[in-house]
Each structure stands twice: as C-alpha cells, then as structure tokens.
Amino acid sequence: xxxxxxxxxxxxxxxxxxxxxxxxxxxxxxxxxxxxxxxxxxxxxxxxxxxxxxxxxxxxxxxxxxxxxxxxxxxxxxxxxxxxxxxxxxxxxxxxxxxxxxxxxxxxxxxxxxx
Numbered sequence: 110x111x112x113x114x115x116x117x118x119x120x121x122x123x124x125x126x127x128x129x130x131x132x133x134x135x136x137x138x139x140x141x142x143x144x145x146x147x148x149x150x151x152x153x154x155x156x157x158x159x160x161x162x163x164x165x166x167x168x169x170x171x172x173x174x175x176x177x178x179x180x181x182x183x184x185x186x187x188x189x190x191x192x193x194x195x196x197x198x199x200x201x202x203x204x205x206x207x208x209x210x211x212x213x214x215x216x217x218x219x220x221x222x223x224x
Contacts, residue, residue, distance in 0.1 A: 110135050111133070111134070111135035111136055111206070111208070111213045112132075112133065112134045112135055113131060113132075113133050113204055113205075113206050113213050113214060113215035114131070114132050114133075114215055114216070115129060115130065115131045115202065115203065115204045115215040115216065115217060115218040116129070116130050116131075116132075116218060117129040117130050117218060118201075118202060118218030118219045118220045119219075119220070119221070120221045120222075120223065121194055121220075121221070121222055121223070122222070122223050123194060123195055123196055123222055123223065123224050124193060124194065125194050125222070126190070126191060126192045126193075126194065127191045127194065127220060128188055128189065128190050128191070129145070129188065129189040129191070129202055129204075129218060129220070130186055130187075130188055131143065131145075131186065131187045131188075131189075131204030131206075131215060132184070132185060132186045133185050133186070133187075133204075133206050133213070134185060136185075136206060136208040136213070137208065138182055138185040139162060139182045140162050140208070140209075141162060141206050141207060141208040142159060142160070142161050142162060142206075142207040143159065143160050143178075143180055143187040143204065143205070143206055143207075144156065144157075144158065144159035144160075144204070144205045144207070145157040145158050145159070145178060145187075145189045145202060145203070145204060145205075146202070146203045146204075146205060147198075147200035147201065147202045147203065147220075148200055148201050148203070148217075149197075149199060149200040152200075154203065155169065156169055157169050157172055157176065157189070157202070158172065158176055158178040158189060159178065160178045160179065160180050160187060164180070166178050166179075171197075172191075172198075175191065175192050175193045175194075176189060176190065176191050176192070177189070177190040177192075178190075187204065189202070191220070194220075194222045195222060196222045196223065196224045197222075198220060198222050199220060199221050199222050200219075200220060201217040201218065201219050201220075202217060202218050202219075202220050203215055203216075203217045
C-alpha cells in the first residue's frame, strides 16, 4: 500500500521560512519523480516544483529563487524549503509521487503567510 504524508506546514510571517517534508512508503522511492503542488482558496491546484529520480529540479516562476526542492532517497523523503515567503504563498501544499507511471497524492499541509 502506497502512503504519502506531508508535514511541516504552519503559520509564518511574510519574509519568513518553512520547510515542508513528504514521506512516501510502499514504493521504490529512488525511481520516483516527486513534486509539490499548492492550492489557494478559490483557485486551481498549481504545480510548484519537482525533482526527478536523477535529481534534476524544476520550479514555477513564482517560486524560483525562493523555494528549493530536494530529496533524500535514504529516508524516502522529499523536502520543500521555502524562504522569503509572501502572503500569496498561502495555500494547501500537496506532495505528488509518480511511481511506475501512477500518481499518488498526500492529504496536504496548510501554509499560511501573514502580512
């Protein structure tokens, strides 16, 4: 059974930092592509960042230079380091795992940035 669990969300002031974690089990983590998405109230879910099995990273323009995605294959965990947070970063953040062409999603973690 595949499980994807996010953690690390919370309330932070603008300009602050948070680190999100996503732990996955029931998969061969090392061959999986991992990604973070977010969904703000009243908006569609949007892609934030991804990291391939080989470690290549990509970012949405809105977070480039502020967010860093990384993975620890030994811990089956992917991270999203978020710096210089803005109120518009407020959203539920979701982790997606793509394993053998199948997508698995976590339940999400709330990030709220106050101005």
